[in-house]
Amino acid sequence: MISLVAVAVILLWGADFKPPKAVAFKIFPSDASLNHQEITETAIITKVAAVCRDMATAQGKDFTLPANSKLTVATVQKACSSSNSALLKATNFKLAIVQISLNNIAVDRKQFSNAHHFDNEAFREGRDLITQGIAKVKINLKEGDYMAARINLGTVTHSLQDFYSHSNWVELGYAGPYSDLIKPDIPLAKTADSKTATCKSCVNDDCTDNILPEIQKNKILTSGYFSLVFPKKPAGKCSHGGFDATSLKDPTGGINKDDVDSDHGFLHPRAAYMAIDATMELLEDIRQAVNQTAFLRLLGLTQISALVFVIDTTGSMSDEIAEVKKVSINIIDSRTGTAVEPTEYMLITFNDADVGLTRTGDIDNFKQQINSLSSSGGGDFPEMCLSGLLVALTRAPPSSDIFVFTDASAKDSALKSAVEAMIESTASTVTFLLTSSVSSRRKREVSDSQSSSSRPMSQSEIQLYKDLTQVSGGQTLEVTKTTLSEASTAITDTFASGLVTVLQVARSAGSAGNFSFPLDTSLSSVTVYITGSSLVFTLYSPTGVSQSDSVTDGSLGIIQTVGNLKKIKLKSNSQTGEWSIDINSTSSYTLRVIGQSSVNILSYFVEISQEGHSDSWGQIFTRPSIGQNATLFLSVTGGESVTVTDVLLVDASESNFVKGSVKSVGGTDYLVSLNRIPEGTFGLRLKGLLNNSSNRFQRQSSNHRKGSRITVKAPIQNTTTPGVPFSFNFTVSTNATAGNYTIRARTSNGFSVSVPSSLNVESGRSAQGTATLTVPSITKSGTDVTLTIEAEAPGSTDLNYATLRLTVSAARGRFSGLYSFSMCLSLFGLFLSLFM
Numbered sequence: 050m051i052s053l054v055a056v057a058v059i060l061l062w063g064a065d066f067k068p069p070k071a072v073a074f075k076i077f078p079s080d081a082s083l084n085h086q087e088i089t090e091t092a093i094i095t096k097v098a099a100v101c102r103d104m105a106t107a108q109g110k111d112f113t114l115p116a117n118s119k120l121t122v123a124t125v126q127k128a129c130s131s132s133n134s135a136l137l138k139a140t141n142f143k144l145a146i147v148q149i150s151l152n153n154i155a156v157d158r159k160q161f162s163n164a165h166h167f168d169n170e171a172f173r174e175g176r177d178l179i180t181q182g183i184a185k186v187k188i189n190l191k192e193g194d195y196m197a198a199r200i201n202l203g204t205v206t207h208s209l210q211d212f213y214s215h216s217n218w219v220e221l222g223y224a225g226p227y228s229d230l231i232k233p234d235i236p237l238a239k240t241a242d243s244k245t246a247t248c249k250s251c252v253n254d255d256c257t258d259n260i261l262p263e264i265q266k267n268k269i270l271t272s273g274y275f276s277l278v279f280p281k282k283p284a285g286k287c288s289h290g291g292f293d294a295t296s297l298k299d300p301t302g303g304i305n306k307d308d309v310d311s312d313h314g315f316l317h318p319r320a321a322y323m324a325i326d327a328t329m330e331l332l333e334d335i336r337q338a339v340n341q342t343a344f345l346r347l348l349g350l351t352q353i354s355a356l357v358f359v360i361d362t363t364g365s366m367s368d369e370i371a372e373v374k375k376v377s378i379n380i381i382d383s384r385t386g387t388a389v390e391p392t393e394y395m396l397i398t399f400n401d402a403d404v405g406l407t408r409t410g411d412i413d414n415f416k417q418q419i420n421s422l423s424s425s426g427g428g429d430f431p432e433m434c435l436s437g438l439l440v441a442l443t444r445a446p447p448s449s450d451i452f453v454f455t456d457a458s459a460k461d462s463a464l465k466s467a468v469e470a471m472i473e474s475t476a477s478t479v480t481f482l483l484t485s486s487v488s489s490r491r492k493r494e495v496s497d498s499q500s501s502s503s504r505p506m507s508q509s510e511i512q513l514y515k516d517l518t519q520v521s522g523g524q525t526l527e528v529t530k531t532t533l534s535e536a537s538t539a540i541t542d543t544f545a546s547g548l549v550t551v552l553q554v555a556r557s558a559g560s561a562g563n564f565s566f567p568l569d570t571s572l573s574s575v576t577v578y579i580t581g582s583s584l585v586f587t588l589y590s591p592t593g594v595s596q597s598d599s600v601t602d603g604s605l606g607i608i609q610t611v612g613n614l615k616k617i618k619l620k621s622n623s624q625t626g627e628w629s630i631d632i633n634s635t636s637s638y639t640l641r642v643i644g645q646s647s648v649n650i651l652s653y654f655v656e657i658s659q660e661g662h663s664d665s666w667g668q669i670f671t672r673p674s675i676g677q678n679a680t681l682f683l684s685v686t687g688g689e690s691v692t693v694t695d696v697l698l699v700d701a702s703e704s705n706f707v708k709g710s711v712k713s714v715g716g717t718d719y720l721v722s723l724n725r726i727p728e729g730t731f732g733l734r735l736k737g738l739l740n741n742s743s744n745r746f747q748r749q750s751s752n753h754r755k756g757s758r759i760t761v762k763a764p765i766q767n768t769t770t771p772g773v774p775f776s777f778n779f780t781v782s783t784n785a786t787a788g789n790y791t792i793r794a795r796t797s798n799g800f801s802v803s804v805p806s807s808l809n810v811e812s813g814r815s816a817q818g819t820a821t822l823t824v825p826s827i828t829k830s831g832t833d834v835t836l837t838i839e840a841e842a843p844g845s846t847d848l849n850y851a852t853l854r855l856t857v858s859a860a861r862g863r864f865s866g867l868y869s870f871s872m873c874l875s876l877f878g879l880f881l882s883l884f885m
Contacts, residue, residue, distance in 0.1 A: 152203025246285025
């Protein structure tokens with residue numbers, strides 16, 4: 050007999066206990082079945098094609114899709130952008146689809162929720178989830194929070210799609226979607242009550258006629274009961290079927306249509322295509338509720354990121370501030386009316402004591418804010434640079450472009466690890482423009498006094514900025530007042546639409562290197578950037594032609610030098626093939642090869658859940674564990690026929706790499722299994738072939754990442770109430786250094802959040818802390834809050850974080866994670882009823 054004490058321990062202590070989950074449309078593809086990812090992507094690209102056609106018609110323009118061709122991300126995006134040049138490249142469109150799809154797939158991790166899967170006849174609860182989720186999406190869009198909108202949209206579409214697989218709507222003979230599922234004020238159709246029998250047992254393995262005739266005749270809605278643990282269900286009720294304990298109890302068998310091999314698999318195609326139509330209907334409902342621009346941003350057809358300026362306004366910048374303002378305005382103007390025009394603008398000012406923030410979507414107002422800047426004060430030489438950058442990273446949308454102007458070292462350098470973590474989690478690009486280490490004003494000060502408050506930046510202080518740009522894929526440019534404008538113009542290419550990274554390397558001082566990289570037929574406008582001082586290089590083409598750094602206008606390219614930056618713009622002829630470059634330097638340097646192409650990579654670390662008869666995965670919002678295995682979701686955009694040959698984690702110096710094992714999950718999407726996460730900073734590099742040919746291509750992530758030996762765990766998702774303090778527990782553990790770990794927390798909205806300043810963590814053990822978030826009482830219901838909790842090891846030797854998303858709700862919120870105490874008590878009671 051099972052020990053009830055053991056059961057209680059599992060339920061109340063087993064935070065690592067993972068019970069089986071409810072299943073839905075399959076996660077992995079099969080030849081004859083459609084999975085959630087394929088259903089979601091098909092619905093989005095079909096709806097986008099229709100929207101672009103409507104836009105083109107309204108403007109009197111042509112809209113042409115390839116004849117007799119399946120709709121794909123690439124073909125739809127190309128057709129849309131051909132009729133509207135302001136629309137973005139395929140990477141951004143695919144990114145939106147991936148973000149929505151990953152959150153759709155992650156719903157299968159809500160293992161105990163009947164409502165999320167329309168199991169157990171939970172129709173009212175399921176419809177409530179859908180309508181509330183749609184309302185959240187609309188609020189997110191009206192507030193400009195497009196990432197939150199994509200997350201909520203993914204969650205909603207999963208439940209909506211499951212309705213058609215898990216209920217008998219298709220069996221009832223309906224030809225179209227059940228539109229009332231997305232309408233909160235309309236009563237639901239007739240549903241079976243708890244005492245109404247709905248099914249009879251299948252005959253052997255034949256379940257084609259197991260729903261009772263009176264249910265069909267009277268058009269009564271029912272759905273299958275599901276459990277992988279307990280066989281109990283109300284008398285006469287249908288089961289989900291498959292690996293489902295309830296389907297072993299009379300009436301046996303099931304009614305799910307998750308794939309063609311399911312009990313009602315003969316109806317899978319109808320259920321899947323009805324789920325596609327229902328998802329498109331939901332998208333149209335959202336489109337009608339918001340403006341066209343917001344809808345296009347939601348689906349990745351126009352920009353959703355911000356353009357951010359972080360500017361030092363201390364007195365030492367008095368000689369440069371006028372030029373900084375001019376350069377900032379030029380950067381803004383260079384993006385106006387283009388595909389990379391931002392949705393909003395942010396200005397963060399900092400000095401040696403304070404940080405200020407301005408944000409707006411009004412470009413004229415923002416220019417006025419820039420032009421009104423002045424420099425004053427600042428007695429100490431080091432400034433609050435990282436504090437200003439941290440505000441930018443916390444408050445700006447993901448994937449934003451951030452420019453930092455300063456002439457001083459960072460007095461808050463202790464925040465370096467926290468800034469690195471925020472760069473990773475937001476995938477934003479940071480570029481530092483460091484004006485002359487000793488300005489004319491400071492030179493006069495130096496002649497009078499050699500005090501520490503007027504010394505130039507040391508190489509180690511500059512290296513801090515270089516380390517941060519290496520993580521973000523940006524640049525650290527050391528310039529003067531007179532070359533500041535030229536430098537900003539030189540890096541314009543790094544922010545073009547459709548930009549891809551072919552190679553990115555960083556080497557320490559005194560290190561020579563030879564670096565090779567293939568250029569494929571899809572690339573154009575290829576540029577090589579090298580930053581460093583006292584360096585020489587020679588570039589070699591695939592045909593053996595060479596050009597040294599001393600030849601500014603040669604057969605291979607045009608070389609421009611600004612400060613510590615060398616830019617090589619390759620000439621357009623004969624670029625395809627294997628290139629190489631030799632670099633020799635007495636100081637540290639970076640190398641980056643970029644170009645424009647529709648073929649790019651998107652990647653996220655994910656956690657695989659392997660309970661039940663279907664795997665699922667969800668994105669993890671934390672650093673992976675050093676030395677442990679990990680899984681990466683990888684999507685290749687723009688290539689209809691791509692063969693992936695190698696996926697590597699490569700450290701910044703290219704001295705070490707980890708090769709992954711690749712599994713297709715449909716189209717050009719893959720799961721990559723890694724046997725370990727390396728030490729230090731690493732980037733993702735993909736190698737492959739284009740169009741089933743010998744045309745080799747290589748892409749590298751522009752940003753770098755890190756692993757950690759610290760684990761931070763917090764609830765998966767919660768709601769919080771305006772004006773009411775919301776507290777929850779989190780844990781910090783490590784298998785490395787024991788001691789007092791510094792704890793920090795921040796929110797994307799600047800809301801008040803308190804955590805203990807430190808936790809004492811023993812190696813191999815965990816420590817628990819409590820976070821309390823207080824959302825202002827005036828906050829609108831539906832507002833999304835991103836909360837990040839960080840734990841930093843003694844001596845700043847390691848750092849990890851956990852990122853939570855919370856929704857502000859007028860109703861009192863509670864945990865929606867897997868292990869709430871009330872849920873454990875309910876399960877414990879069920880165990881008692883079964884085994885006593």
